[in-house]
Amino acid sequence: MISLHRSCFLNNAGISGSSSPFSYKLKKLPPASVKVTALAPNRDRNSSVLIENSNPLEEIKEDDTSSIADVDPNSTVSFEEPEVSYDDAASDDQLVTPWSLSVASGYALLRDPHHNKGLAFNEKERDAYYLRGLLPPTVISQDLQVKKLMHSIRKYQVPLQKYMAMMDLQELNERLFYKLLINNVEELLPVVYTPTVGEACQKYGSIFRRPQGLFISLKEKGKIREVLRNWPQRNIQVIVVTDGERILGLGDLGCQGMGIPIGKLSLYTALGGVRPSACLPVTIDVGTNNEKLLNDEFYIGLRQRRATGQEYAELMHEFMTAVKQTYGEKVLIQFEDFANHNAFDLLAKYSTTHLVFNDDIQGTASVVLAGLVAALKVVGGTLADHRFLFLGAGEAGTGIAELIALEISKQTNMPLKEARKKISLVDSKGLIVKSRMESLQHFKKPWAHDHEPIKNLVDAVKGIKPTVLIGTSGVGKTFTKEVVEAMAALNEKPVIFSLSNPTSQSECTAEEAYTWSQGRAIFASGSPFDPVEYNGRVFVPGQANNAYIFPGLGLGLIMSGAIRVHDDMLLAASEALAAQVTQENFDKGLIYPPFRNIRKISAHIAANVAAKAYELGLATRQPQPQNLVKYAENCMYNPAYQSYR
Numbered sequence: 001m002i003s004l005h006r007s008c009f010l011n012n013a014g015i016s017g018s019s020s021p022f023s024y025k026l027k028k029l030p031p032a033s034v035k036v037t038a039l040a041p042n043r044d045r046n047s048s049v050l051i052e053n054s055n056p057l058e059e060i061k062e063d064d065t066s067s068i069a070d071v072d073p074n075s076t077v078s079f080e081e082p083e084v085s086y087d088d089a090a091s092d093d094q095l096v097t098p099w100s101l102s103v104a105s106g107y108a109l110l111r112d113p114h115h116n117k118g119l120a121f122n123e124k125e126r127d128a129y130y131l132r133g134l135l136p137p138t139v140i141s142q143d144l145q146v147k148k149l150m151h152s153i154r155k156y157q158v159p160l161q162k163y164m165a166m167m168d169l170q171e172l173n174e175r176l177f178y179k180l181l182i183n184n185v186e187e188l189l190p191v192v193y194t195p196t197v198g199e200a201c202q203k204y205g206s207i208f209r210r211p212q213g214l215f216i217s218l219k220e221k222g223k224i225r226e227v228l229r230n231w232p233q234r235n236i237q238v239i240v241v242t243d244g245e246r247i248l249g250l251g252d253l254g255c256q257g258m259g260i261p262i263g264k265l266s267l268y269t270a271l272g273g274v275r276p277s278a279c280l281p282v283t284i285d286v287g288t289n290n291e292k293l294l295n296d297e298f299y300i301g302l303r304q305r306r307a308t309g310q311e312y313a314e315l316m317h318e319f320m321t322a323v324k325q326t327y328g329e330k331v332l333i334q335f336e337d338f339a340n341h342n343a344f345d346l347l348a349k350y351s352t353t354h355l356v357f358n359d360d361i362q363g364t365a366s367v368v369l370a371g372l373v374a375a376l377k378v379v380g381g382t383l384a385d386h387r388f389l390f391l392g393a394g395e396a397g398t399g400i401a402e403l404i405a406l407e408i409s410k411q412t413n414m415p416l417k418e419a420r421k422k423i424s425l426v427d428s429k430g431l432i433v434k435s436r437m438e439s440l441q442h443f444k445k446p447w448a449h450d451h452e453p454i455k456n457l458v459d460a461v462k463g464i465k466p467t468v469l470i471g472t473s474g475v476g477k478t479f480t481k482e483v484v485e486a487m488a489a490l491n492e493k494p495v496i497f498s499l500s501n502p503t504s505q506s507e508c509t510a511e512e513a514y515t516w517s518q519g520r521a522i523f524a525s526g527s528p529f530d531p532v533e534y535n536g537r538v539f540v541p542g543q544a545n546n547a548y549i550f551p552g553l554g555l556g557l558i559m560s561g562a563i564r565v566h567d568d569m570l571l572a573a574s575e576a577l578a579a580q581v582t583q584e585n586f587d588k589g590l591i592y593p594p595f596r597n598i599r600k601i602s603a604h605i606a607a608n609v610a611a612k613a614y615e616l617g618l619a620t621r622q623p624q625p626q627n628l629v630k631y632a633e634n635c636m637y638n639p640a641y642q643s644y645r
């Protein structure tokens with residue numbers, strides 16, 4: 001018996017030229033004779049790779065379990081016929097082998113999302129791969145397919161329907177999904193990402209169809225390496241992992257948080273060019289404290305309250321260890337949407353042994369710093385000349401605050417402790433001040449300044465007199481008219497960021513920010529808002545979302561073979577992003593470049609991050625490419641269809 005794996009079938013590099021959906025050259029055999037059963041996926045470790053690898057990012061190891069080079073590429077191959085061809089041929093009391101695999105051709109090829117091209121299969125391919133009759137006679141281009149799909153997606157009125165249509169497409173035809181997303185990124189980002197992904201997570205139990213990532217629950221304790229081996233791809237380069245406890249500003253969604261890693265990784269591919277087969281979404285399920293979900297008959301996760309303490313730590317540790325053992329030291333792990341009582345500790349624990357970063361703490365910090373640096377061109381002064389006030393002192397709030405302080409300290413040689421004094425934070429109990437020190441969580445302590453206690457935000461604005469107000473509270477409508485007016489009374493051009501997601505949790509809307517400040521606010525938000533017309537002028541709000549940063553940051557880490565994430569890399573990412581804002585953008589009120597240029601932006605971010613990795617001696621890919629921007633662009637996955645020989 002032969003074990004087969006589809007990741008080996010095709011070079012995923014997105015290069016033009018021809019390849020075959022078979023990874024070996026089969027002499028023409030009818031589809032039935034190329035059907036095989038596998039003992040279990042990928043247990044055979046003694047193989048090497050047949051296909052030429054032209055993507056510098058695609059490192060195929062000698063012992064890559066996903067290849068089938070032990071099959072003579074020039075021979076006519078006959079495979080053992082499966083005892084049971086189809087699972088549904090078995091009666092209830094018969095045992096079946098659930099992992100029978102078929103080589104992609106004919107009907108199966110049309111159902112293989114990695115190789116399916118639908119009506120774009122040309123005449124030759126239709127002959128070669130037994131597709132005659134399975135498709136109507138028309139052959140159309142990928143561009144026409146994109147046009148047609150956009151047409152149908154635009155017909156849906158309900159965002160969740162658009163989301164489901166996109167997920168269906170991803171499961172049907174992966175390249176078309178990415179082509180569509182890349183070509184229409186500004187229109188489709190709110191569909192596959194915030195705000196719609198939030199609703200999708202809330203309803204994930206009802207809309208769940210097929211697994212798009214790995215669920216690792218307490219039931220899998222002691223078996224996580226086995227679970228990782230069940231995933232069909234081997235050359236994983238990026239993992240986004242959540243435990244679902246703080247999904248956007250929507251709270252604990254347990255196992256249904258899976259929508260977030262899936263969405264983030266779609267952006268790794270579409271925005272950052274990391275190939276889809278290198279991406280692994282993971283949800284760690286330790287239960288949920290969400291009563292509504294626990295009582296929901298359609299809930300798909302463990303029906304128990306969250307495990308904590310040692311039980312939680314042990315599962316996470318087994319996961320982190322298994323990931324490194326399975327994919328090697330250079331696999332990037334992005335922590336996403338963990339609650340802050342775990343997020344900071346996990347980051348501190350694993351940042352010295354693994355290539356990890358926390359997107360909510362560090363990615364967010366990098367994107368916001370970029371927006372602030374760009375905003376200085378409009379409001380004037382240096383970072384050190386400004387005063388910053390945050391509503392929300394959790395992961396995003398303290399993460400951003402720390403990176404701003406670090407940058408001020410670097411720019412001015414001011415001690416970090418001094419730089420922090422320019423930044424104040426308000427949490428659910430009021431301004432963070434020294435007198436609260438004893439009861440503060442550890443990540444808030446550096447922000448406990450000498451100041452009298454203040455209970456509410458308006459009074460904090462009046463007392464601190466900030467030039468910049470940043471919302472990271474996860475609570476909508478907290479930048480009231482009074483708050484925005486207080487900012488506008490203090491500043492000619494108040495900088496106001498409402499970062500909380502999804503839209504329902506935004507501290508204020510773009511319209512509110514512009515209207516209440518009489519069109520003077522420099523505004524950006526975590527979830528997108530439409531342009532606003534105020535007093536005959538159109539303001540285009542920027543989207544201050546870590547989606548600008550993590551795809552390029554990840555690409556830079558991968559392409560340099562970085563082994564650790566360093567704060568200076570976040571500063572490098574931030575600097576590259578800020579440099580992409582043009583005068584034309586500023587003229588429209590934007591402090592971020594438009595997402596439609598995101599692949600170019602990501603290439604610049606990746607190059608800056610990689611350069612920093614080389615400078616810090618943290619890069620292992622040698623020699624350093626001369627032109628890192630070009631190198632980044634060449635590394636990027638291109639979703640154009642490949643021609644099959």
Ligand SMILES: NC(=O)C1=CN([C@@H]2O[C@H](COP(=O)(O)OP(=O)(O)OC[C@H]3O[C@@H](n4cnc5c(N)ncnc54)[C@H](OP(=O)(O)O)[C@@H]3O)[C@@H](O)[C@H]2O)C=CC1
Pocket residue numbers: 246247248249250339340359360361364367391392393394395396397426427428429471472473474475478499500501502505525526527544545546547
């Ligand atoms: N735009 C972007 O790219 C990103 C946006 N976010 C968004 O930021 C929000 C917060 O995320 P995160 O920092 O991880 O969450 P955390 O839970 O870590 O922090 C939330 C903070 O807000 C405070 N808070 C809650 N309610 C209030 C209130 N009514 N008044 C004042 N403070 C309040 C909490 O106070 P206390 O500590 O007292 O409980 C806590 O300090 C989320 O909506 C998330 O979607 C996050 C990451 C990236």
Ligand SMILES: CC(=O)C(=O)O
Pocket residue numbers: 194247248249337359360500501526545546547
């Ligand atoms: C954007 C993001 O990471 C969040 O809202 O959590």
Ligand SMILES: [Mg+2]
Pocket residue numbers: 248336337359360
């Ligand atoms: Mg997040």
